[in-house]
Amino acid sequence: MINLKDIRDTARDMLTKGEVRAVIGWQQGSRGMAAEPVVITAPEQADSLVWNPTCYHNLSLYLVNDKKAQAHSKQKPTLPIAIIAKGCDARSTVVLMQENYFRRDEVYIIGVSCEGTGVVDEHKLAVALQGAQPTAAAFEGEDYVLTLADGSEKRLSAREVMADRCLECREPFPKENNLVLGEDKTGRSLEAPFAALARFEQKSEAERWDFWKHQFERCIRCFACRSVCPMCFCDECVVDSIEMKVVPATTAQEKADRVRWIERSATTADNFGYHMTRAMHLAGRCIDCGECERVCPVNIPLRLLNNKMEREARERFGYEPGASIGASSLVASFRDDDPNAFIR
Amino acid sequence: MSDEQVYEPKVVAFLCKWCSSAGSDLAGVSRIQYPANATPIQVMCTGGVSPMYVLSALRKGADGVLVSGCHPGDCHYIEGNYLARRKLHLVKELLEFVGIEPNRFRMSWVSAAEGGKFAQVVRDFVEDLRPLGPQDKVKADRS
Amino acid sequence: MTNKRTGVFVCHCGTNIAATVDVKKVAETMALEGTVAYSADYVYMCSDPGQNAVIQAIKDNQLDSVIVSCCSPNLHEGTFRNNAIRAGINEFTCEIANIREQCSWVHKDRAAATEKAIKIVRSAARRVVRNQSLDSIAIPVTRRALVIGGGIAGIQAALDMANAGLDVVLVEKLATIGGHMLQLSETFPTLDCAQCVLSPKMVEVSRHPKVKLMTYSEVQEVSGSMGNFKVKILKKPTYIDTEACKICDDCSVVCPVVVPNEYDLGLTSRRAIYIPFAQAIPASYVLDENACLGLHPIRCGKCKDVCEVGAINYDMLPQVVTEEFGAIIVATGFDLYPQEKILEYGAGNVPDVLDGLQFERLCSASGATQGHVLRPSDKKEPKEVVFIQCVGSRDPAQHCAYCSKICCMYTAKHAQLYKHHVPDGRAYIFYIDIRSGGKGYEEFVQRTMENDGAVYLRGRVSKLHRTKDGKVRVMGTDTLTGQNVEIDADMVVLALAMQPSKGTEEIAKILKIGRDKDGFLAEAHPKLRPVESVTGGIFLAGAAQGPKDIPETVAQASAAAAKAIILLSQPMLSRSPTIARVRNSHCTGCEMCVDACPYVAIRLENGKAVVNEVLCEGCGACSATCVRAAIEVKNLSLAQVNDMIEAVMTV
């Protein structure tokens, strides 16, 4: 079990010694029990850090934000930035480095193992608590211990209320790290990887279309999924440009040549275009942190799409997203024996 | 379109310049007849076919999308078709996953010497598309 | 964008297009496009008046871009781009819409074909709206040529280029140059001795100061493109110092290993250390490492012991050299179709059933029997010989669909040679029909029948087998008389089909040049570019491109050489400028394109992709891979393709 004190001590120590310029972690949120991301820059802030089942945010997003902020500032930092990373956070950090978004030495990865559990799914928790309001959550072996509004404590088996992605997680341990806290329980089996996907694929073609049509109809194109995704770091999205990236060097031709692959309006066809493109663009890059699905206000099961691509990558192409900084990207490489039977 | 008219599927065919477009030319030179449903768009190589092309064609109302290039090992650009094969496999899987009929997307290897095969590929594709009827699942309304 | 002024020119191609496509309607429909300022149809766009009309229309209407809807761009893109230049606009603002090969010729329904033609032309017109004016890229040329294959085709091509002053490297896989021609006894229709014709050429090429011979070598890897190829060549070890070898034959006498001699097609044998044949070039022995007992004094070492000049070196290693060339000529020749595949004729297991090349060796003064025609099984003079033509050729069901072209002639020659050696013998020739087009060829065949009394039997041989008394029973039908024919022959000679040589497939893969349905190297155009491959700077010569006889091979070799000379006599080559460009504002430097580019044409500079314009071939792999639309090919950009899709989907 990870001792919170160790996390805080590590962060404090590194900031005190001036080894890093900031630590990205979680702190107690301002509302309810949920934690929230925080970037601390002073040793004394270390005590605000928390580590509990509500640390679901993928903090590598804040590495992206940090990098973007640098683009606007004149001074380039000399010290690395530290990130507290779960298995999934570390994998997406690897992808970002694979794509040269930052160099390995610009980041200090303080890995935290999810060990036998993972983060909580608030919907499942609400159901399990039957209306009771939790104010705090803590890891306790394979259980979560919740403090309720009335001050009482409730112990739940983590498996009951854990996020699906954590149940299916094959690597709850940040392999890429500078330092790691907690035990490596890679290979623990709570539920088979891609279990939900496999269940979905049992459906017939018509059922699948009915399902997705329903989802595409409901998408309100709020772009929450894209905003929360560390991989969607582009300044201007190919699919739907909320902001047109214009720099002094942008030529008139470039402006004119922007393609409107899909329309802004949230119609079924355009939502289809958006989600298909997003899935394609995340193929081999998505490491299944599940954040897109978590933040979707209309509960579109986005993980299914991304999982589908990930499983293809693994099973057909032997490609493991987020495993190696030096690897060629999934779609920028091939093997002679890639599937060919689908081609006439 | 009047009711008695048979439904004619609209196909966008992305053909690589060096093999499949040349193969299609050979079908022409050999006067091999095939249905007029597929309109070719010549690309340099299947490796240059972005998944966006396929999605865009469907969104614009294509009933079927064909991507055709050189046989493995024969790509004029050495390995473009291998890159295409991987990428378009993903596209195909994804489309099927969300419930688009598998027969709406097709890929083929047609060499410059295979005029007959090109004609056959188009014929087969059109025949397979007919029973599916118009693709309106992801076609954008254009008003 | 709306101030674009495109001209659309719809060609009737006589009736080739107009018979199926309503060309007037195409032109009228295109006139409605917002960017089209001029739209017309004409009976023959590519004729002189047609071309002039295009030029005039561009000038008169201040057109800035042109769509010619006609035949395949492979045929007339160049023509009309030149017209664009003559009319004072940039050649890359001219595009072709192919409504002949890909439309009028393959459809009968006029309405459907017209609708499709409109879509094709419209998509071209929408595309050209965003075409940029571009300038060709000039690159320097390496004035050296590589010839692959040291047969008569390769030798001729190498000599022609060397005599034009180019540096030439001639690579041959075997230990000597000469190829199959060297195995021939006499040649038709003049019956002059093959070696007498070829040997002087071999000597000439080997002594030519501009030619570097690399025998026992193979091309391993080719990169770069027209004008600047980089080629890796593997020099296999012969274990003999070629310069030092005195060809005294001391070594082969002591060598204990005996293997079949491939030069004599197994009719004789050789040792593990051997000279391919007496006039081999380079004149040196070679050590066959697969046959040798072990390349080590402890294992055997006999040859090394006896070699007085110390030419043998067991430690010789394979060497890989990298050379640069501006042009490549592929002349990898042919092989005979394997006799093993001809099951009905015993699949090579019936004694005294020979293939044509074996028969050449029997007739040759330098062959197994010193020029006496003796059948292999008992060394007796055969008195009845059956020659079977078209074995494996013209048989689409089982073997090769094509005609091997030379078999009629060489069978006639074989019959003559046989009769000259064995005047009292009888020669029977089974044929389907006689193809003897060529100077003096028909007369030659007539002589075979009339002067030499060869019996021509029209028909196929259905099967053959060995009889108890050691003859070969040939069973066939004479289709002219309708009679079944049975001949107990002393020997049978099969005119096996020609097929591309074994190495041709591999070399085609290495060079990325196409092959036709029969495996022969594909020419860029069957009529107008018969010695060019589809890939610029790579030319074809000899039987690797298709069955042909010696004069044709030599002619093609000289033609290929001329093409290479033309290419390499230009100080600079111009390359297509339709290459990738990076949209810096969108590039995040992820390097996906760098990994995807087959030509290593992209590198990262200050965190942005940069395209090397000499290396980029414009394939678009980068563009399809980049998830940020930050890189695309000029004049076939993402926006252009999107517009084309839109055009195709517009009814």
Ligand code: SF4
């Ligand atoms: S793939 Fe796109 S974003 Fe990445 S380096 Fe290449 S051009 Fe830039």
Ligand code: SF4
């Ligand atoms: S188009 Fe792109 S991938 Fe193709 S050669 Fe040029 S830079 Fe490389």
Ligand code: FES
């Ligand atoms: S050129 Fe045909 S697939 Fe690459």
